Amino acid sequence: MFCGDQPLLSRMLTEAGVAAHPRIRFVHSDDQVxxxxxxSLALRTKRDSSMRHALDLVEQGTVQACVSAGNTGALIAMAHYVLKMLNGVERPALVSALPSCNGKPVYMLDLGATVNCDADTLFQFAVMGAVMAEEVIGIRAPRVALxxxxxxxxxxxxxxxxxxxLLQECRDLNYIGYIEGNDIFSGKADVIVxxxxxxxxxxxxxxxxxxxxxKRAQQGVKQRPFAALLSWLCKPALKSLYQGMNPDQYNGASLIGLRGIVVKSHGNATKDAFLSAIRQAVCEVQRQVPAKIKDRLEQVLIDKA
Amino acid sequence: MFCGDQPLLSRMLTEAGVAAHPRIRFVHSDDQVxxxxxxSLALRTKRDSSMRHALDLVEQGTVQACVSAGNTGALIAMAHYVLKMLNGVERPALVSALPSCNGKPVYMLDLGATVNCDADTLFQFAVMGAVMAEEVIGIRAPRVALxxxxxxxxxxxxxxxxxxxLLQECRDLNYIGYIEGNDIFSGKADVIVxxxxxxxxxxxxxxxxxxxxxKRAQQGVKQRPFAALLSWLCKPALKSLYQGMNPDQYNGASLIGLRGIVVKSHGNATKDAFLSAIRQAVCEVQRQVPAKIKDRLEQVLIDKA
Incomplete structure (x- = not known):
């Protein structure tokens, strides 16, 4: 289901040769964020925007997830307002899978949804991140670090x-302690909070x-002898090196802690990257991530008592 | 002047073939941090440590600066206690010159001396960072960003x-506003607070x-055809690529805001890297950085009033 300017969307779908797809439907919006x-202003004044419509559809149960490449701050504020928090979660978190040295993704949260977090919020984020790692990529007892x-x-x-x-006292999490910035990508932890x-x-x-x-590597290549040959030979390596940090398969940050599924794509995502964000949303729907988060938090509270 | 275990230091200097250097002197310590x-414990109990002796020498005016590759937290606590803060500075900051895309270093502070900073502290850090950029690398009206x-x-x-x-209201600083993480190395700012x-x-x-x-680049190189040749050709580029982030010339973080000069070297610094930390200290002595910071802060307060 596409939320937005219908004539524009139709034109784009026609150009892409998929306008006749039977499952495509539209919800037209005159406005956009x-x-x-x-x-805060978008939340108050943009009730007829494509973003708001998409979130309303999630809230109404018409669709199972919202994928947006729009204004992150507005998406967080609107999603928070429209979908509401899960019981036991105080603040939403943006979580994304990042690459690591051992080839397995590492989940990091929060990436910008909640600026100031108290200890309880960080604890809830740890539980939510663990559920993501278990459900979305199937890691058993994911190692959680602060x-x-x-x-x-x-x-x-x-x-x-x-x-x-709080995390040390929690028997339901595999908390491994603190981690420093240089170990985010080392594979030491599966979830970083x-x-x-x-x-x-x-x-x-x-x-x-x-x-x-x-930039340095390119300069280094240029400064060396056999520069032209080396530059040509290195190009794929240098390209993969940059993409290694920004790969299409890592596009899609999930806004979690809400009673609905919202995935944020990069604004300048490629076609493949946007597909990856949609896949992320589908996976969360299939694994029922919000319900699992709610269950796990309840479990943690019961075990604590 | 070497502070530490004198027999051990003498042996090492002999091995290095410089034991007879006429300017070498020792201050023996039985203890070390x-x-x-x-x-906090080091501060209370390690009064006969090499670190404490070195800082005492700065405080007494026997030496003009202390360069240490020891425990960073202990160095900050001891330096704070022994040397005291400059008038107008509430908390010390660790500042280091980082590489940037345009080839000019960028000063970033604080790198870990003060965990929680209020607005006044951040403002003071901005003034201190600007003085460092002006005095140590000679940038006129350095662009300061938060x-x-x-x-x-x-x-x-x-x-x-x-x-x-506070920074917008200050006429003595070239404040350019906020900067995001992706622009730390872009060369947009000379001082990042x-x-x-x-x-x-x-x-x-x-x-x-x-x-x-x-790691990714090395894997990428291995996976490609002509692997052996390419790997051999790329080695220097890959090496310089890693060193580009951790280069010897960027070793040496200055602990500023104190009434004395303290430079922290990486614990695993090479000979060249340690030399660079010493050079950093010498430069700060020559440019009288602590006095300049004090003067600038007074100037800012006068202009504000």
Whole structure:
């Protein structure tokens, strides 16, 4: 089901040669949320936007999931308002699978939905991340770590220390302690938990580093002898190197903790990358991720009592 | 002047063939701060450690700077206690020059000295970072940015928003607004300000990404045809690519805001990298960085009034 400007969508589908697909339906919107819209304003004034329509359809049960490449802040605010939080979850989290050195994806959350997180929120994120890793990629007893500035117990903010205590006391999670930024991609943990500010900065820093290294490598190649040959030979390696950080298969951050499934795609996603975000949503529908999160949180609370 | 176990130091200097150097002097210590020592405990109990002796020498004016590759947390706690803060600075910051896409270094602070920073502290860090960029690498009116999770004014935590307001009102700084993680290395800013937790995670994440990309690139090289030739040809590029993120010339994080000069070297620094940390200290002595920071902060306060 496509939410948006129907004539425009029809034209694009015709151009792509798929307009006649029998399962395509439209929900027309006159309005849209722009990338510059403030989330709070979009929430109040953009009730006839494609984004709002898509979320309303999830809330009504007409569709099972919403996939959007739009304004992230507005999507979070609207999804929070329309779909509401699951019982036992205070704040939503953006979670994404990242590549790791051992080839297995690592789930990191929150990547920017909740700026300030207290210990309880970080604890809930840990439970939600573990459910994602178990359900979506089938890791049994995923290793959960808190992102911190050191591995020792004394390091970090008070919230993180308290969250670590809560996680240590929880028998339903395979909590392995603190992890530092240099181990995000090492494969030491399957789920990495942090607040939205730190997660967002860390993720975007990766992008910056990848660009810097690519530039350096290209310069390095140019400066060496046999430059032309080497440059030509290296091109695929350099390209795969950059894509290794931004691969299509890692597109799609799930907004979790809500009573419905919402997947955020990169705004500049390729066709394949957008497909990957849709696949992510389908997988969450099949595995009933929101219900599993709710069940797991209830279980944790029962075991705690 | 070497602080530490004198017999051990003498032996090492003899092995290196420089024991007879006329300017070498020793301050013997029986004790040392280990990497596992808690900062607070080291501060209380390690008064006869090499680290404490080195800082005492700075405080007494016997030496002009301390360069240490020891326990970072203990060094910060001890330096804070022994050297005291400059007037107008509430908390110390670790600052380091990082590489950027345009070839010019970018100063980032705080990298882990102060976990929680309020708006005033972030403002002071901005002033200190600007002085470093001006004095140490001679950038006139360095562009100062706050690291945030978005470039819009509405993004981020309350501290960051208030710090941004303080920086906008300050005529003595070339404040350019918010910057995101993906622009840390883009060359958009000369000084990037954040709290110690975020800075530490971001910096260590860079290390993790660099390792991941190197591993991916090596795998990519192996999988391609002409593998042996290509691998051999690419080796220098791949090596320089990794070193590009961890280069010897970027070793040496300065602990600033104190009434004395302290430079922290990586614990596993090579000879060249350690030399670079010493050079950094010498430069700060020559440019009288602590006095310049003090003067600039006074100037800012006068202009504000």
């Amino acid at each position: 722009s990338m510059a819209d403030k989330p 992102l911190n500035m050191g591995e020792e117990e004394i390091k970090g903010s008070d919230q993180i220390k308290r969250a670590s205590q 942090c607040d939205g500010f730190v997660g967002n900065v860390a993720l975007k820093t990766c992008e910056g580093v990848a660009k810097l290294i690519l | 280990s990497m596992a020592d808690k900062p 690291l945030n999770m978005g470039e819009e004014e509405i993004k981020g935590s309350d501290q960051i928003k208030r710090a941004s307001q 954040c709290d110690g937790f975020v800075g530490n995670v971001a910096l260590k994440t860079c290390e993790g990404v660099a390792k991941l990309i190197l």
